[in-house]
């Protein structure tokens with residue numbers, strides 16, 4: 001369970017990224033965070049694994065406070081949280097398998113992993129993770145030889161290799177075409193359902209949010225202005241989140257036509 005208590009974030013230049021956020025996200029939920037550009041989606045997501053420090057309030061994960069964790073505890077807590085980025089964040093010149101194995105780095109000594117010495121069990125785990133996103137045949141290819149959708153699958157496999165309890169995905173499909181987008185979202189959803197990994201995704205396409213989420217959280221100017229099941233996320237609710245009617249370029253369906 002992830003709990004936000006009175007969380008606020010003010011950037012050094014005075015911009016308020018988050019304002020007094022109170023949220024509880026239960027294990028196994030598939031949450032999509034929506035809101036206009038600048039609403040605070042990335043700030044919220046990145047505060048969960050403390051890629052962003054918050055200014056006040058606390059975030060606890062299964063009762064453990066990550067906001068005040070020292071570096072050792074933070075490292076341990078981060079092992080349980082996989083992260084997926086818009087631009088994949090792969091080592092482009094390394095093989096796919098090596099990239100996925102990097103998800104295991106936190107479990108071993110630096111020296112061992114610096115020499116690429118991963119136990120056989122880890123290699124099996126990594127290959128299995130690649131199998132789960134249907135890309136095991138690319139294990140020995142260089143990452144930069146893959147298409148964008150395939151690279152994003154590698155990054156999902158890397159997150160899986162971490163054996164996380166939580167996956168955070170910050171605009172994971174923003175660089176992908178509509179067909180690939182659905183495939184990547186299908187992978188995330190399948191993994192969420194089969195493994196019960198809490199999945200929190202920032203998305204800007206409304207129809208995608210409705211298709212995949214079990215719960216939608218709407219942000220506006222750093223505040224939660226909507227939090228409910230997907231059935232309640234009507235066009236009117238989105239207009240309320242955005243502060244204006246929905247535009248056609250906010251629907252993936254429109255982008256494919």
Ligand SMILES: Nc1ncnc2c1ncn2[C@@H]1O[C@H](COP(=O)(O)OP(=O)(O)OP(=O)(O)O)[C@@H](O)[C@H]1O
Nearest residue numbers: 011013015016017036037038039040041042043044
């Ligand atoms: N490093 C920073 N320094 C100052 N202000 C920042 C910084 N990062 C984000 N902000 C500001 O904080 C607010 C929230 O930004 P954030 O990136 O979380 O929004 P977002 O909803 O993810 O937007 P986008 O969809 O464009 O990524 C915005 O006003 C943004 O300009």
